Amino acid sequence: MDFDVTQDWHVASPYDFLRRLRHERPVFRSEHLGAYVLTRYADVRAAYGDARRFSSKGSLTISRSLTEETRARLGEHGSFLSSFVANVDPPDHTRLRRSVSRAFTPRAVAALERRFRELNEDVLDRVAGRGRADFVEEIAHEPSVKLTAAFIGVPAADEEFVQRRVKEWFQLFLSPQPPGRQLELADGFLTYLDYVDRLVVARAKDPQDDFTSLMTSLIGEELSHREVVELISTILLGGNDTVPNQLGNSVLRLLREGQWPVPPERVANAVEECMRIDGAALGSFRFATTDVELHGVTIPAGELVLLSTDSAAHDETVFPDPERFVIDRPNADAHMVFGYGIHFCVGAALGRLQLRTALDVLGARLPGLRLAEGASVAYRRSIVGRGLPSLMVEW
Numbered sequence: 001m002d003f004d005v006t007q008d009w010h011v012a013s014p015y016d017f018l019r020r021l022r023h024e025r026p027v028f029r030s031e032h033l034g035a036y037v038l039t040r041y042a043d044v045r046a047a048y049g050d051a052r053r054f055s056s057k058g059s060l061t062i063s064r065s066l067t068e069e070t071r072a073r074l075g076e077h078g079s080f081l082s083s084f085v086a087n088v089d090p091p092d093h094t095r096l097r098r099s100v101s102r103a104f105t106p107r108a109v110a111a112l113e114r115r116f117r118e119l120n121e122d123v124l125d126r127v128a129g130r131g132r133a134d135f136v137e138e139i140a141h142e143p144s145v146k147l148t149a150a151f152i153g154v155p156a157a158d159e160e161f162v163q164r165r166v167k168e169w170f171q172l173f174l175s176p177q178p179p180g181r182q183l184e185l186a187d188g189f190l191t192y193l194d195y196v197d198r199l200v201v202a203r204a205k206d207p208q209d210d211f212t213s214l215m216t217s218l219i220g221e222e223l224s225h226r227e228v229v230e231l232i233s234t235i236l237l238g239g240n241d242t243v244p245n246q247l248g249n250s251v252l253r254l255l256r257e258g259q260w261p262v263p264p265e266r267v268a269n270a271v272e273e274c275m276r277i278d279g280a281a282l283g284s285f286r287f288a289t290t291d292v293e294l295h296g297v298t299i300p301a302g303e304l305v306l307l308s309t310d311s312a313a314h315d316e317t318v319f320p321d322p323e324r325f326v327i328d329r330p331n332a333d334a335h336m337v338f339g340y341g342i343h344f345c346v347g348a349a350l351g352r353l354q355l356r357t358a359l360d361v362l363g364a365r366l367p368g369l370r371l372a373e374g375a376s377v378a379y380r381r382s383i384v385g386r387g388l389p390s391l392m393v394e395w
């Protein structure tokens with residue numbers, strides 16, 4: 001048996017398989033992924049903590065399937081993401097991370113809560129009277145997309161354009177696509193880069209109170225123009241997709257477990273337990289920089305390694321009875337769905353704030369929320385992310 005993204009079980013419920021790997025083959029060579037997979041909590045954590053032997057350099061550009069024609073079309077942008085913070089090692093990482101962190105201070109993040117609450121109320125004002133909606137499409141995305149856009153400094157009129165384009169470049173660079181589709185996506189991507197470029201130029205001339213202005217002000221001192229464009233493009237994705245995916249997974253779980261609405265005092269821990277049991281991120285890729293000996297297996301230098309946070313979050317040595325949802329599990333927040341170590345998600349506090357606020361508002365406004373009769377539930381097929389394209393609900 002192997003990981004197989006074309007199969008539904010791979011994303012929906014790989015836990016029997018992962019448990020067997022943890023017990024029998026803790027260093028598993030996946031032919032399908034072309035990578036070694038670490039599945040035990042302690043090993044995943046140790047590898048995240050050892051950036052010297054487990055390098056992030058180039059680890060994000062996992063789709064190496066771009067055709068010659070697509071590469072030619074992309075030109076100098078073919079190596080996009082090569083200077084993105086999650087895709088580099090120290091000392092570049094240390095410098096980039098310092099710059100990005102300036103925008104994610106606890107104060108800056110806390111200041112976004114009220115706006116996010118309003119954005120959720122706005123959506124519910126629109127749909128509440130209908131009694132039925134696609135939770136993912138019509139409720140979960142809009143508040144995060146709008147909040148991220150405001151944080152970055154994208155004008156409201158451009159939000160739709162940005163959202164469409166972000167999805168496209170994600171497909172182009174992070175999941176294999178047929179050649180014709182690659183070219184289409186490449187054109188969209190170039191249009192998008194051009195847009196971000198113009199935003200940076202506009203903020204250089206006329207700074208505002210937003211992420212783009214702050215990063216632009218560091219060009220020449222701490223950051224290059226290209227690094228700023230990659231940061232902005234990618235953080236737009238971080239905010240647009242991961243949080244709504246996690247929210248969709250969480251609402252599905254809570255409804256199935258009969259835990260709706262979540263009492264306000266239990267929301268914070270419920271968010272952690274939902275992340276643990278149905279994480280929106282499944283793991284991170286690294287490259288071994290030297291031969292690594294582990295549990296009797298040698299991972300040769302240069303090989304790709306998947307740190308399976310999904311498996312770690314279901315490791316029974318850390319989380320007793322891991323397939324059971326325990327809303328007040330004392331160590332639920334020990335999951336590594338936000339990563340661990342020097343690349344630990346810089347948006348984690350913002351992600352948590354959004355998840356908590358959304359569950360709070362939704363619980364208060366739609367206490368009778370339930371899955372729609374006969375609604376089918378199918379996850380998107382992906383190696384690194386878990387999310388539902390659609391979730392029909394009623395109230």
Ligand code: HEM
Nearest residue numbers: 085086238239242243246281284338339343345346347351
């Ligand atoms: C529930 C939502 C989210 C999940 C599950 C998530 C997950 C992750 C993970 C697993 C990593 C580590 C990657 C690695 O080690 O290779 C990461 C890093 C990162 N995340 Fe998030 N993230 C979320 C939300 C966000 C948000 C809202 C933002 C920004 C607005 C963001 C921005 C970033 C950035 C910039 C990094 C790179 C940090 C570095 O390399 O130092 N994330 N995220």
